[in-house]
Amino acid sequence: MRLDTLRAANIERQTLWPGVAAVDLPFRGLELAGEIGELCNLVKKLHRHRGAIAGNRAADPLVEDKLLAEIFEELGDALVSLDLLAMDLGLDLGPAAVEKFNRVSERVGIPVYIGVDRARGPDETVFHELGKGERVSHD
Ligand SMILES: [Mg+2]
Structure with a gap:
């Protein structure tokens, strides 16, 4: 849901x-x-x-x-x-959760974010940022 x-x-x-x-x-x-x-x-x-x-x-x-x-x-x-x-x-809960999740990832240095991975389409996904714009998405 x-x-x-x-x-x-x-x-x-x-x-x-x-x-x-x-x-x-x-x-x-x-x-x-x-x-x-x-x-x-x-x-x-x-x-x-x-x-x-x-x-x-x-x-x-x-x-x-x-x-x-x-x-x-x-x-x-x-x-x-x-x-x-x-x-x-x-x-809205969704944007609130995304913003906070990503801020905490940044703060603790864990490169897992929620956002749009343009290579995979317009939907939000979970991705692992490997460095300099390189990402691995998780389905
Ligand atoms: Mg109850």
Whole structure:
């Protein structure tokens, strides 16, 4: 799924969401924080399970699979909420992620970037810059 597809779906669904008139920027921030909190709680439980740290409920042979399924769901919630916050601020996640990803690559000296490799066409791709304009793209 492309981020612009998620944005289009969020825009459309928000027009139908009951109570949306009362949704404001603080709500969006809290919504995102709530979803991230849910995700982090599950990661904690998975870490506790894997490390045999006391605190989880009764032993369940399927706990790893169940927690991963719940984490999968919360990752989705977190991304949707992040896009809703960005949407309300009039910002796009894709360019924000590309810009920041490339800036961090530059800062830490790892030559992996996101951008357009003109030799491969107009679509964005991941490329490994070898030096003086030489690139290797990854599909
Ligand atoms: Mg959730």
